[in-house]
Amino acid sequence: MSAVLQTQAAKRWIDWAIIACMVLLAIGMLLPFLWLFSMSFRPVADAYKMPPSFLPPSLDFSNYLAVLNSKVPFVRIYMNSVLIALLVTVGQMVTCTLAAFAFSRLNFRGRDALFFILLVGLMFPAQVTILPIYLGYARVGLLNQPVGLALMYLTSSFGVFLMRQFMLSQPKALEEAALMDGAGYLKIFWRISLPQLRPALSALGIITFTQTWNYYFQAKVLLGKQDQMTLPLAMDVLRGYMGAGNLSVVMAAMSMSILPVVLLFLLAQKFVIEGITMSGIKN
Amino acid sequence: MPTTATVPRSRRSELARAQARTGYLFVLPTAVLYLTFVLAPVVLTCILAFAYYDPMLGSRWVGFDNFARFFSNGRSLQILWNTLRFTFFAVTFNVSIGLILALALNRMMPSWLLYFFRLSFFLPVIIAAAFVSIVWTYFYGDDLGVINYFLRVVGLPGVRWLTDANQAMTSIIIMDVWKNTGFFMIIFIAALQGVPRNILEAAVMDGTPAWRQFFRITLPYISPVVFFCIVYASIGALQVFESIVILTQGGPGDSTRSLSILIVEEGFGSFQIGYAAAISVVMTVLILLITALQQLVSRKWVQQ
Numbered sequence: 001m002s003a004v005l006q007t008q009a010a011k012r013w014i015d016w017a018i019i020a021c022m023v024l025l026a027i028g029m030l031l032p033f034l035w036l037f038s039m040s041f042r043p044v045a046d047a048y049k050m051p052p053s054f055l056p057p058s059l060d061f062s063n064y065l066a067v068l069n070s071k072v073p074f075v076r077i078y079m080n081s082v083l084i085a086l087l088v089t090v091g092q093m094v095t096c097t098l099a100a101f102a103f104s105r106l107n108f109r110g111r112d113a114l115f116f117i118l119l120v121g122l123m124f125p126a127q128v129t130i131l132p133i134y135l136g137y138a139r140v141g142l143l144n145q146p147v148g149l150a151l152m153y154l155t156s157s158f159g160v161f162l163m164r165q166f167m168l169s170q171p172k173a174l175e176e177a178a179l180m181d182g183a184g185y186l187k188i189f190w191r192i193s194l195p196q197l198r199p200a201l202s203a204l205g206i207i208t209f210t211q212t213w214n215y216y217f218q219a220k221v222l223l224g225k226q227d228q229m230t231l232p233l234a235m236d237v238l239r240g241y242m243g244a245g246n247l248s249v250v251m252a253a254m255s256m257s258i259l260p261v262v263l264l265f266l267l268a269q270k271f272v273i274e275g276i277t278m279s280g281i282k283n
Numbered sequence: 284m285p286t287t288a289t290v291p292r293s294r295r296s297e298l299a300r301a302q303a304r305t306g307y308l309f310v311l312p313t314a315v316l317y318l319t320f321v322l323a324p325v326v327l328t329c330i331l332a333f334a335y336y337d338p339m340l341g342s343r344w345v346g347f348d349n350f351a352r353f354f355s356n357g358r359s360l361q362i363l364w365n366t367l368r369f370t371f372f373a374v375t376f377n378v379s380i381g382l383i384l385a386l387a388l389n390r391m392m393p394s395w396l397l398y399f400f401r402l403s404f405f406l407p408v409i410i411a412a413a414f415v416s417i418v419w420t421y422f423y424g425d426d427l428g429v430i431n432y433f434l435r436v437v438g439l440p441g442v443r444w445l446t447d448a449n450q451a452m453t454s455i456i457i458m459d460v461w462k463n464t465g466f467f468m469i470i471f472i473a474a475l476q477g478v479p480r481n482i483l484e485a486a487v488m489d490g491t492p493a494w495r496q497f498f499r500i501t502l503p504y505i506s507p508v509v510f511f512c513i514v515y516a517s518i519g520a521l522q523v524f525e526s527i528v529i530l531t532q533g534g535p536g537d538s539t540r541s542l543s544i545l546i547v548e549e550g551f552g553s554f555q556i557g558y559a560a561a562i563s564v565v566m567t568v569l570i571l572l573i574t575a576l577q578q579l580v581s582r583k584w585v586q587q
Contacts, residue, residue, distance in 0.1 A: 018387050019396070025384075026403035029461070032418045033406060035429070050432045099313040107299070108306035114314070121321045123570055125522045127546050127563040129324035131331060131556060135338075155316040179298075185305040214411030216525040217543060221551055232413035236529060239417060247421065254417065258410050265409055266402075272409075273401060276466070277473035 040252040047247040063252035072238055073227060080146045081213060081231045087150035088212040089205050096159030101189050104167040121157040130221050144228045149219060159204055162279050166200035203275025206268055210261050231257040331560035349561035366542045370520040376460045378512050381467025389475040404465030416529035419458045448538040451531050455539055467512050474508040510581040517573045542566050
């Protein structure tokens with residue numbers, strides 16, 4: 001009896017030792033962000049001071065003002081990122097939910113074949129679609145237009161797949177009752193399915209916003225000039241303009257650039273994690 | 284009459300037609316966009332890969348020339364090899380470390396602690412590589428870098444993280460694991476929670492050692508998820524672009540250049556559209572091969 005208790009005590013001790021190690025590791029994961037944030041408040045002259053301090057020395061916003069006053073049109077670039085991310089997010093919330101409703105609730109000829117073809121799309125990298133899109137955009141004048149980048153992501157296989165997974169896990173009883181009462185499918189979709197899907201829509205919205213905010217390869221190919229750039233591209237330009245000495249100013253620009261994504265994640269961590277695990281587990 | 288409750292035949296077929304009509308209508312936006320921005324471009328790229336494309340002089344059919352050029356050229360083969368090497372190590376470390384972290388966290392703990400862990404391991408995942416790579420550029424600096432500073436403090440020589448051709452790829456892989464392993468950790472945590480508790484408890488009662496519980500019960504149970512993660516990680520790693528562009532620009536020499544970088548340089552730098560198309564076809568075939576291979580392997584090994 002006492003032996004059992006003893007091994008149980010040992011086990012609890014090991015549990016806590018592992019958690020302590022994980023806490024240290026987790027802090028290690030956060031260090032680059034703390035460093036970035038702290039650096040953004042540091043006077044430019046102190047940028048390379050060693051050892052680096054991980055707490056901001058004081059709340060001096062001059063680096064932030066320096067970004068806004070620099071030769072790079074930062075506000076304009078920020079607005080491009082916001083515009084593209086919002087357009088794509090709203091677009092996908094509409095198109096993916098509609099398609100997912102059809103794929104999970106309605107019967108029509110060719111449905112399963114269509115869904116399969118759509119899923120195959122998950123395997124095609126952006127590299128294999130970008131050349132024709134570039135050539136096509138050059139012809140119709142969508143090159144160097146932020147709207148052009150948004151246009152190509154108004155739907156996604158991943159979004160349809162995710163929303164369909166959520167819908168399949170919802171009970172059908174309410175919809176069938178409404179159908180019996182003579183409601184049309186449009187009404188059922190709008191009045192019954194959508195309200196149940198709010199958590200799923202939040203997950204899709206946040207994942208899509210984050211992904212679009214972070215696009216680099218596609219943006220680099222399609223958006224050339226500084227006025228049409230998005231934030232990830234602008235960082236590299238800023239780094240060049242400011243030179244190595246003005247590290248603090250680049251970090252201020254970075255802090256502002258990652259802010260929306262970090263906030264979204266802090267506010268809705270549960271939905272993001274749920275959405276991602278749902279897409280990964282139930283395949 | 285017992286049959287009055289059922290819907291009359293005409294009403295039923297009317298419903299079926301309404302259903303089909305709504306179905307097509309709802310799928311239409313996605314279908315049109317998918318056709319325009321995925322399917323048609325994929326087909327066009329495959330055609331372009333066999334052509335010499337010139338917007339001014341007109342295009343020429345060149346058969347397998349673009350592919351021959353890619354596979355007979357030492358430089359492009361080196362870049363292909365870089366990409367494969369990066370993919371192999373990034374996938375191996377990301378998935379296995381993600382699994383180890385998930386196992387370490389798969390125990391009773393206060394919920395605020397779990398929240399903290401999810402936050403700190405997942406934050407790098409949701410921030411663009413373009414942003415975090417800039418931070419890491421300064422961590423990896425030769426003389427002014429943070430890592431080398433601490434190495435010197437403990438009396439070790441500094442490492443030329445990004446400027447040594449033999450070291451640069453390793454540095455990129457280290458950053459990639461820091462950035463992406465949290466994604467796999469989250470997926471594995473969810474998978475581990477699905478392992479039936481009573482089987483594990485029975486094994487504990489029988490005195491089965493922990494490593495054996497893992498290999499006999501846990502791992503077989505979560506194997507479908509492990510395979511999903513390997514495929515997912517490979518598809519992502521084969522496309523690696525921005526972290527390399529920002530950390531090393533593909534250098535020193537060509538030591539870290541990846542296929543994606545080569546596609547952009549050939550396609551949009553020197554306007555060798557056909558050649559760039561051929562390279563992206565090679566990359567896509569690699570992705571399809573890895574996916575198919577893993578499907579085959581998983582059919583044999585994965586227990587459902």
